[in-house]
Amino acid sequence: MNQLILGDCLEVMRKMDSESIDLIFTSPPYADQRKSTYGGIHPDNYVKWFLPITEQLLRLLKPTGTFVLNIKEKVLDGERSTYVLEMILEMRKQGWLWTEEFIWHKKNSYPGKWPNRFRDSWERLLQFNKNKHFSMYQDNVKVPVGDWAKDRLKNLSETDMIRDNARNGSGFGKNISNWIGRETVYPSNVLHLATECSNKNHSAAFPDELPKWFISLFTKEGDIVLDPFVGSGTTAIVANKMHRNAIGIEILPEYYELALKSSQNNELLQSIFQDVS
Amino acid sequence: MNQLILGDCLEVMRKMDSESIDLIFTSPPYADQRKSTYGGIHPDNYVKWFLPITEQLLRLLKPTGTFVLNIKEKVLDGERSTYVLEMILEMRKQGWLWTEEFIWHKKNSYPGKWPNRFRDSWERLLQFNKNKHFSMYQDNVKVPVGDWAKDRLKNLSETDMIRDNARNGSGFGKNISNWIGRETVYPSNVLHLATECSNKNHSAAFPDELPKWFISLFTKEGDIVLDPFVGSGTTAIVANKMHRNAIGIEILPEYYELALKSSQNNELLQSIFQDVS
DNA sequence: GTTCCGCATGAATCGATAG
DNA sequence: ACTATCGATTCATGCGGAA
Numbered sequence: 001m002n003q004l005i006l007g008d009c010l011e012v013m014r015k016m017d018s019e020s021i022d023l024i025f026t027s028p029p030y031a032d033q034r035k036s037t038y039g040g041i042h043p044d045n046y047v048k049w050f051l052p053i054t055e056q057l058l059r060l061l062k063p064t065g066t067f068v069l070n071i072k073e074k075v076l077d078g079e080r081s082t083y084v085l086e087m088i089l090e091m092r093k094q095g096w097l098w099t100e101e102f103i104w105h106k107k108n109s110y111p112g113k114w115p116n117r118f119r120d121s122w123e124r125l126l127q128f129n130k131n132k133h134f135s136m137y138q139d140n141v142k143v144p145v146g147d148w149a150k151d152r153l154k155n156l157s158e159t160d161m162i163r164d165n166a167r168n169g170s171g172f173g174k175n176i177s178n179w180i181g182r183e184t185v186y187p188s189n190v191l192h193l194a195t196e197c198s199n200k201n202h203s204a205a206f207p208d209e210l211p212k213w214f215i216s217l218f219t220k221e222g223d224i225v226l227d228p229f230v231g232s233g234t235t236a237i238v239a240n241k242m243h244r245n246a247i248g249i250e251i252l253p254e255y256y257e258l259a260l261k262s263s264q265n266n267e268l269l270q271s272i273f274q275d276v277s
Numbered sequence: 278m279n280q281l282i283l284g285d286c287l288e289v290m291r292k293m294d295s296e297s298i299d300l301i302f303t304s305p306p307y308a309d310q311r312k313s314t315y316g317g318i319h320p321d322n323y324v325k326w327f328l329p330i331t332e333q334l335l336r337l338l339k340p341t342g343t344f345v346l347n348i349k350e351k352v353l354d355g356e357r358s359t360y361v362l363e364m365i366l367e368m369r370k371q372g373w374l375w376t377e378e379f380i381w382h383k384k385n386s387y388p389g390k391w392p393n394r395f396r397d398s399w400e401r402l403l404q405f406n407k408n409k410h411f412s413m414y415q416d417n418v419k420v421p422v423g424d425w426a427k428d429r430l431k432n433l434s435e436t437d438m439i440r441d442n443a444r445n446g447s448g449f450g451k452n453i454s455n456w457i458g459r460e461t462v463y464p465s466n467v468l469h470l471a472t473e474c475s476n477k478n479h480s481a482a483f484p485d486e487l488p489k490w491f492i493s494l495f496t497k498e499g500d501i502v503l504d505p506f507v508g509s510g511t512t513a514i515v516a517n518k519m520h521r522n523a524i525g526i527e528i529l530p531e532y533y534e535l536a537l538k539s540s541q542n543n544e545l546l547q548s549i550f551q552d553v554s
Numbered sequence: 555g556t557t558c559c560g561c562a563t564g565a566a567t568c569g570a571t572a573g
Numbered sequence: 574a575c576t577a578t579c580g581a582t583t584c585a586t587g588c589g590g591a592a
Contacts, residue, residue, distance in 0.1 A: 109465060188399075389566055389567065389582055390581090
């Protein structure tokens, strides 16, 4: 069921079944990047170019599915471009819910110095849904509890053993004894990952951990993950390793070949990706 | 030249001189917070309420000045509200440049657990300017190189400076001098600070380090810093400690009194704030 | 004078129940 | 059907008192 498809994602998606995808994770070509493809999108035209694609994505996504969009507006003439903001507003008109915005805090961003700007070390991970209720498997992404717990839970006072209601009347209360033996906690909406682009020549836009985290969070085994701009194949390969079914679409033959080769070279893969060019 | 003014910031600002301010740093009441004041702004009305204020701010700011806006949209009916995005677009129509967006990554965010959402541990710090060329003193916020300092702008904090001096005087100066000899690097656009949940009295919306960092970056001694929603006075007091002139406006008498008291109690202050109520 | 340890607090949000 | 109120859930920090 894994597919790598060579072609324009808009045309490919038009042939796909409605409400068949559990998770869409993608990092589209940033404005003015990859100029030769998709007509070399200028920031001013980005919204107009992207909306037909999100329209298809909305059709393909299951009602309980999630769309995660990794994007960051570029600096143009000393200003942050606003196309990402405009896109969010336009996508809501299409029927998308803008559920959340995660931050990818890049541990090692590129060095550099500008007279009026620091290094950009974060990117947006916009979460969109079709419904307020969607599939989310929070326990899959729990993280180790902070060091504070070790000291805090050594000796418990009397109030720690019972529920102690907060003073501000918010209804908030705590029972510290509940924390005994707890080793993992839920994460927040900030991801702190390195930008490691593994070992390949062609650098992936993001590290494996990024799609892995969202695939863990929003899908279970056997679900279908789509990346309409799969590039060197990171999303699809990671999804496949995690026993999800992956569909990756790529317009550039050189990236397509690279993705195909990477996926076939990997011993861990459950099944070989199909060549659907 | 330091002033704490009791009143509605819109009315107060209308009486102030054009192009007189070097830095505006503020954290306006978030939608649906502080319901009793400013008419209890509903998210739907937030943009309309805020635009007349930014219009005044634009008039008051020097051509080389900077406006830093600390804000985060709240969740409404399962979705992130879009009023912040709309505000950025509207402010550009007023003539503002949206130069940069910094992230405040909160180490200790508000607790809680929901079926479809994690804890929100970041806020926006939107940078606006009138011109592409503005005053920026990057060397003032350089951080020591090394793993221990990577995420910690904490080194800049007041208490750390005092503690360092104390150690210096008591014979532990060797380590410090090693640090001073170390190379320093420029930070990125992500700030990793804790929220101060001071157990003492009223707590501020943000820790001292937040305004301190931006005041260091965008002003020099003697410059004028404005906070039209000064609350318990954090911005003004920090600015004054750093030998900048501060103007703080607050509409709520109880906060105003608190700010006045805090500023007068502080021995480090260069001059006493004037009561302009 | 210094370190250690206990503890209250925080720009929150969802779902159920009541008016 | 729509709005208002209420109860439930949770992690990490800085302060202050104790050792």
